[in-house]
Amino acid sequence: MNLNKIEAFYFLGIGGIGMSSLARYFHSMGKKVSGYDRYRTSLTTELEKEGIFINYKDDTEMLPKWINSSSTQCLIVYTPSIPDNHRQWIFLKKRYGKNIKKRSQVLALITKNKTCIAIGGTHGKTTTCTLLGHILYSAGKKFTAFLGGISENYQSNLILNGTEIFLVEADEFDHSFLYLSPNIACITSLDRDHIDTYPKKEALIKAYVDFYNKLENPYKKLFLCQEEEYFPYVKNNVIHYSVEEKEGDYYSNNISIKENKWYFDFHTPKETWKSLFLPIPGLHNLKNVTAALAISDYLKINSEKIRKSLFLFKGIKRRYSIHYKSRKKIYIDDYAHHPTEINALISTIRKCFPDKKILGIFQPHLFSRTKFFEKDFAKSLENLDLLILLDIYPARELPIDGISSNNLLDKIKMNYKNKELSTISKVLEIIPKKNFDILLTIGAGNIDTLIQPIKKWLHKKYG
Template identity: 75%
Template sequence: MNFKKIDFFYFIGIGGMGMSSIARYFHTMGKTVCGHDQNKTFLTKELEKEGISINYHDSIEILPKWVLSKQCLIVYTPAIPSHHKQWMYLKKYGKNVKKRSQVLAFITENEICIAIGGTHGKTTTCTLLGHILYSSGMNVTAFLGGISENYKSNLILNHVLNGRKIFLVEADEFDHSFLYLSPNIACITSFDQDHIDTYPRKETLKKAYIAFSNRIKKPYKKIFLCREESCRFKNAIYYSVLQGENYYSDHLYIKENKWYFDFHTPTETWKSLPLPIPGQHNLKNVTAALAISDYLKISKKEIRKALFLFKGIKRRYSIHYQSSNKIYIDDYAHHPTEINALISTVRECFPNKKILGIFQPHLFSRTKFFETSFAKSLEYLDILILLDIYPAREFPKNGTNSNSLLEKIKMSSKEISTLSKVLEKIEKKHFDIILTMGAGNIESLILPIKEWLYKRYG
């Protein structure tokens, strides 16, 4: 697609993390960008501050006049429900209508593209790698699945004259979106089941990743794989934690509440690097980012500097409050594997502390499929407040609700709450740490909880 012939962009679901990064990209190119979203959120407010117009009513009458012209590209997310009025109208009458993943593929097809895929860890890996590329002076454009704390955005842009442009993207397996991409370098961080509506069996997920790996092209034509995962690909470059591979990390230790590790390339060892986000699972993600950086011949000095300056990602082990006796951490964890890793990390960082966890399940299909696993992972908490399931793109399914999940959780201090009642329930609990988890709208609790903690504990 020739974007030079497109003057206008209209995004249906512009407030989504993947959609908004592309909207920002075209806005920086001087294009006219507008969009629709169901709710006003922190992210949509930021887009509006940047000059992007957003409407919040599903009405055809409020669509811009140019939306049906040949100079307009309509971009949609598969999460939009089929009965959405604007979507039905634009699908029927729009001249150029493309899925978000198709547009991302068009943007990257003629440049060097690095794609980070995997069930867990792709946002952390992609954001850190984007930061390393940017801070080392590379000509990089990175589309992120989270908000970088360094750049306060899910888009990293570094327009420099030296070197060929590199596009860095997250390869999202949902709805087979990543099969539109043709990257030069790919990384697969994990092969865990997650999007049950797209991959009801693990075998179908593995086949999709094999198809993705077959799309990797020259120059480079390289794939980085985590050795701890079960899949093997021909000519892959492996990275690992503790196991001697092409690239691996070991000697993880904590000193004065900060984490450090050693990183091994095929030719040398880099001692005592800082781990910017704590946890064994994050060490895997950091190892992946470092392996790709070294493969691209970024110097050890530049990589070490980038690690020290990395501030993290919004909603990835984000500490919002810490006093002598109370701590509040928020995290995007919405899968049993992620919850296990998060709670283990919190307990390692803050041993012998009483953890109050607030969890919002995301999607009926995911909650039903992983019900037993969710129950076991949540049992590692001391106190649980379980929220109603956040439906996102789904409709309720028979027999799937938070009550069903709560019954399976074997712990004495557990209860269900609506989002609006959480704060008054917290006020009655005895805890050392508050941990909010989930991928829905649970982040709306962050500010009220912070304000209450500061007011009560200073």
């Protein structure tokens, strides 16, 4: 399919982070772009401000007029999260047939026969990809980046600066990344997740081996975190990186913390870069930064430009985002939705703010994930001082018998006075009654709708 000949694009699930970057991309090319999503969010509102029409009602009458025009070359882009009984989806499948593609298939078409850098892994994709995109931009590279989060530097999940290189996130959900044929790839981690797609660990490993086997010349290189050495099927064309170990082709060590700011040394195969600034704190983020630095050095980007990029990197929305800080209270929001990510987040906060009392508000994401990791979630959340547990955000799923936030709360070994359930609509009434130093909102659902009201309350109460 030649995307240049497509005049109009309709996105089913346009508010998704991956879908919205594609919508922005085609809109920037002067194409007609429209779409459906279930809810209006801050992201869909931004798309509407940019001139993209979005409807929020599952009604075929809401479809744009050009959908039924035989004179318009149209492509329907959908996410697997769209349910089978969706009325617009049923109508469009009958109407368009072959002119329907998954988001990942469209991304593969865009990057086909182009230099493609793909960042994969269970954790750290977005941080690694966004920082690498910032470095490429600062170095003047002609590239386009499709990000899995909103860059604070560019206030977008799309960076447009040319077409010599395409930088993308390689999402393992629904085997999406296997449509790509990257020249350079990175695997940041191989933790279990997306149990509906990979019910067994062997299935996940096989998918990543298949991803590795899709590497193409020129470059044909895989950057692999040294800790993933149990990934035994990958031998050739591999560049290793690590943290705190003097192993691998690239590694970072000598971490120091001064006034809550983190610094480290980065070692290339040829030299050592001393005392670099870590823009997002935490050992898990240092791994992501090390991956981005390794790829940047491999691409022969000047070390001073890289150092400056680190200092000027503002981060990603919902990745350790500090929204309020005063002498009395601190408010941090994070997208963490896996036990490993929650552990890393709380550990980082403990290092940055020792002896502070943390109130965490957690919204579990997906029934299947909650079921599989129930014990692990319980152990992770026990690291908080106080917990408010919200209802499970179902996203694309239907409820599973016996799986609920109430059941999860029972498994958390915490004094009953320090943990409680709440709905997202009631939690704002509970927060002022709690005694805490640090407030932490955690999750990948719609918990981000609490950010502005919490900030407003904190400013009003504490200045």
